[in-house]
Amino acid sequence: MILIQSPKVRSFIRFVVPFVVIPLIVLWGAVVFDRKKHIIISLAVAFFALLLFASGFERKSTGSRRLVIVAVMTALCFAGRFIPFLKPIAALTIITALYLGGEAGFLVGALSAVLSNFYFGQGPWTAFQMLAWGMIGFIAGILAEPLKRNRWLLLIYGAVSGVAYSMIMDIWTVMWYAEKFNFTLYKGALITALPYTLSYACSNVIFLFALAPSFGKKLGRIKKKYGV
Amino acid sequence: MTFFVKVLQIQSIVHCLIYIDLLILSFSSLNPAVITVWFLSVSAIAMFCNHPVITILTLTGAVLFYLIRNKNGHLRSHLFFLVLFLILSIANPIVSHNGATVLFVMNNNPVTLESLLYGINSSAMIVGVLYLLRSFTQIMTSEKLLYVTGRLSPKLSMILSMAIRFVPLFSKQGQKVNDTQKVLGLYKDDNFIDDIKGHIRVFSIVSTWGLENGIITADSMEARGYGTGRRTQMTRFGFTFSDGAVLAASLVLTALCAAAVAAGKISFNFYPRLISSEFGFMGIVGSAAYALLVFMPLLIETEVKLRWNYLMSKD
Known part of the structure; x- marks a missing residue:
């Protein structure tokens, strides 16, 4: 594992990787090249997710406790993906990010995608799911303070991120099928995906409404009791 | 009695071959890293290059590999892939009206031959890669994937x-x-x-x-000292001579094909008219390399089966 020693470099990477590097790679792969470079994109995204992780987690005594909490949340997300129609992954990712920070949220989102795809099928889309869910978690981590204070804001964030997730995944669908990005196809994909979009947005709102306060209490308690 | 002797003989031959690392038992028993490299290179080339020759090779190789692994089962998956193939093929000519050869006009929009063929080619690529990934998910159990990621x-x-x-x-x-x-x-x-x-x-x-x-x-x-030493694995995935050979072969074949694709020798334009690039020597070598790469697991499995039959039929 790459360990980054200087805290300045760490915080630099923490912001540059998710907001500049990963979107740039995705766009570069999608727009600049005529041909499809999804495998390279997925590898790059996976690599930078790793780097982000390295920047967040130092090798300290609480390190492995934090790792295990992330593993527990990932397992809950994976188990939740089997619920029909409702998808709690994004909601649980957001909750983790609120109470354990952006990197933990990124990890839970990204790793749940990898893990659940053992069952639902791995593919190049795994990378896009990793990116989409990871970013939902990471942004929630940045907005943690206002989101924790205002419950309505949290629910709106959940709904918006559900719609955004569906739209990101449709970009990927279109790019895989057509060589260049085709707006007509994208519109078609968005319309056919409407039930899914609704399901994502609704389940985010429902699960955030139902789980956020109680999970906040649980995670807060663990944090206080064990100093994670 | 002679039967048992025969079985023992066969067993000892097989054990000897395993011992000197020359026998590949099956493609799925190779080192997980080797399998990952193979899958990554095949699907990468299949998705980068939209030339119909590459697409056809991918589709045949992927379907045959899936069939050889699963025999006659999984009829539902085949049906699902067939329906997906048909839907994806029709989707393109309906939304995209590029292309010079108009087949007929629907709702004041021309439906062109080029866009239909483009749709068929794209969906064949997608279905081929999906078949490959099905096999990949079957072969790469979570334990094997942990072995690969554990190194990283x-x-x-x-x-x-x-x-x-x-x-x-x-x-x-x-x-x-x-x-x-x-x-x-x-x-x-x-x-x-x-x-x-x-x-x-x-x-x-x-x-x-x-x-x-x-x-x-x-x-x-x-x-108990987690993180003080290197992570170990319950199953031992050794790196044998045959692993090395398969890995080297995959890398060389991928490089040959990638070079031909990068040089523009294997490229295909659907719009406005169907134009294939001049293959030349490099293009032919590249396609042949890709064919070998795609059919490598099939060759390995067939060779193993033939050798088994040969050993069983001896004396």
Whole structure:
């Protein structure tokens, strides 16, 4: 594992990787090249997710406790993906990010995608799911303070991120099928995906409404009791 | 009696061959890293290059490999892929009206031959890659993938393996909590609202338990010296001579094909008219290399089967 020693470099990477590097790679792969470079994109995204992780987690005594909490949340997300129609992954990712920070949220989102795809099928889309869910978690981590204070804001964030997730995944669908990005196809994909979009947005709102306060209490308690 | 002697002989031959690393038992028994490299290179080329020759090779190779592994089963998957193929093929000519050869006009929009062929080519590529990924998911069990990721990042691999372990643990504990709650008379199944409330409570209990249990696990791991040495694996995936040979072959064939694709020798334009690039020597070598690459697992499996039959039919 790459360990980054200087805290300045760490915080630099923490912001540059998710907001500049990963979107740039995705766009570069999608727009600049005529041909499809999804495998390279997925590898790059996976690599930078790793780097982000390295920047967040130092090798300290609480390190492995934090790792295990992330593993527990990932397992809950994976188990939740089997619920029909409702998808709690994004909601649980957001909750983790609120109470354990952006990197933990990124990890839970990204790793749940990898893990659940053992069952639902791995593919190049795994990378896009990793990116989409990871970013939902990471942004929630940045907005943690206002989101924790205002419950309505949290629910709106959940709904918006559900719609955004569906739209990101449709970009990927279109790019895989057509060589260049085709707006007509994208519109078609968005319309056919409407039930899914609704399901994502609704389940985010429902699960955030139902789980956020109680999970906040649980995670807060663990944090206080064990100093994670 | 002679039968047993024969079986023993065969066994000893097989053992000898395993011992000197020359026998590949099957493609799926190769080192996981080698299998990953093969899958990555085949699907990368299949998705980069939209030349119909590459697409056809991918589709045939992927379907045959899936069939040889699963025999006649999984009819539903085949049906699903067929329907997907048809839908994706029709989607393109309906939305895209590029192309010079108009077949007919629908709702004042021309439906062109080029866009139909483009749709068929794209969907054949997608279905081919999906078949490949099905086989990949079957071969690469989570343990093998952890072996591969563990080399890259032990911590990440640890989270994944713990999460995999937590899932059955949670469902087991959830069942226990559920039973206890029911016996205590806290909720009934036949009342809908009561049922939902009860399940939410069980979920809450299990997640609290999971978090606490996780911390204890972490402390225990720390106490036993987690992270002080290299991560080991329950199953030993040795790197044998045949692994090396297959790895080298995949890399060389991929490089040959990638060079031909990068040089523009294997490219195809659908719009406005169908134009294939001049293959030339490099293009032919590249396509042949890709064909060999795609059919490599099939060749290995067939060779293994033939050798087995030969050994069984001896004397």
